[in-house]
Structures are given as structure tokens and as C-alpha cells.
Amino acid sequence: MELDSLNLGSGRIVFSKEDLTNRFGTGIQNYTDYECGFNSNDQAGAPYYQLKYDQIIFIGSDTYPFILENFTFTESNKHVLSYNDSPLNQSTTVTEFIEIFGKYAKEHFQENPKSDSILLFFENADDGVRFNFSNGKLISYEYWSPC
Known part of the structure; x- marks a missing residue:
């Protein structure tokens, strides 16, 4: 990413x-x-x-x-987070997320169909972002770095 x-x-x-x-x-x-x-x-x-x-x-x-x-990600959050100009919000489904983030996201959710989160690493880096879902919809973003 x-x-x-x-x-x-x-x-x-x-x-x-x-x-x-x-x-x-x-x-x-x-x-x-x-x-x-x-x-x-x-x-x-x-x-x-x-x-x-x-x-x-x-x-x-x-x-x-x-x-x-x-x-x-809530309806009341006035801030907008996006990736490549594609908005991410509380209505973003796992399917839409896969369309935005591509192959790695698709493979992750195919291999882990019950997963409610995905960790995407920044390009050429050890840190990244965890996106969390509930009932198939995006609920939060968390910065992640290794120990």
C-alpha cells in the first residue's frame, strides 16, 4: 500500500x-x-x-x-479518509474494500472468509495499517508498527 x-x-x-x-x-x-x-x-x-x-x-x-x-468510521465523523481518491467510510463493504485495495486484500479475505480485519503494509516499510470490519462493513483504521 x-x-x-x-x-x-x-x-x-x-x-x-x-x-x-x-x-x-x-x-x-x-x-x-x-x-x-x-x-x-x-x-x-x-x-x-x-x-x-x-x-x-x-x-x-x-x-x-x-x-x-x-x-x-461513523456517520457522525466529519473527516474523510480515502485511498487513491476512493472514499472509505462506514458503508464500505469488504467487497468494495477489495476493489479499492486489490489483489492482496482479495487473497486475504478469500483465505480467511471469517476475518474481520486486514493488515496492509506500507510499500517498502515494516509498518502499516489495520482496517477492521463488523458485519461486513468498515468500522476502524489503526496504524500498526512491529515490536
Whole structure:
């Protein structure tokens, strides 16, 4: 999956702190203490913290860019997440998701027909995004990094 093709509104999902606060406001700051992963406090750029907004959460630090960490797909979420200009929302079905994300998504759900999530890695990277479904519809996005 190409990181640059995943967009929040008219922009990417990665922001400097200044750009993030200019676009969304100050948000609610919450320091994290992840045991492992790219945003654990034993990594360069620490300490890491979340900036929480209505139905979206970013994680980063004062010296490391902020990435969209959590996104909840609901009718009341005024933010729009898209991939290659295809909107993702609470009405997106598994079938539509497969059409948007292609071969890997198709193979995953064919091999795991009862699966309610899929982890898509960013191109040439160890991190990625987990998309979660309930009753065949998209409900959430979670940034993922390895331990």
C-alpha cells in the first residue's frame, strides 16, 4: 500500500506538529507508554504522545512527524479518509474494500472468509495499517508498527 495514496481530507496522513495543529487545532494531548513499536519511548524522537480530536487520533513527538493512529468510521465523523481518491467510510463493504485495495486484500479475505480485519503494509516499510470490519462493513483504521 502506498502511504502517499492514503489521504485524510485533501492531505496526507502524516503531519508536522505545526501543520497538524494549524489544520485541526491543539487537540487533547495524551502521553503514551507503548511497550514496543515505532512510537515507543525507547525509540529516537521520544517522548511520543497522541493528539486526540473528534474520532481521530494522531501519534508523534515534538521532533518526529505525527501519523494518523486511529480513525473511527461513523456517520457522525466529519473527516474523510480515502485511498487513491476512493472514499472509505462506514458503508464500505469488504467487497468494495477489495476493489479499492486489490489483489492482496482479495487473497486475504478469500483465505480467511471469517476475518474481520486486514493488515496492509506500507510499500517498502515494516509498518502499516489495520482496517477492521463488523458485519461486513468498515468500522476502524489503526496504524500498526512491529515490536
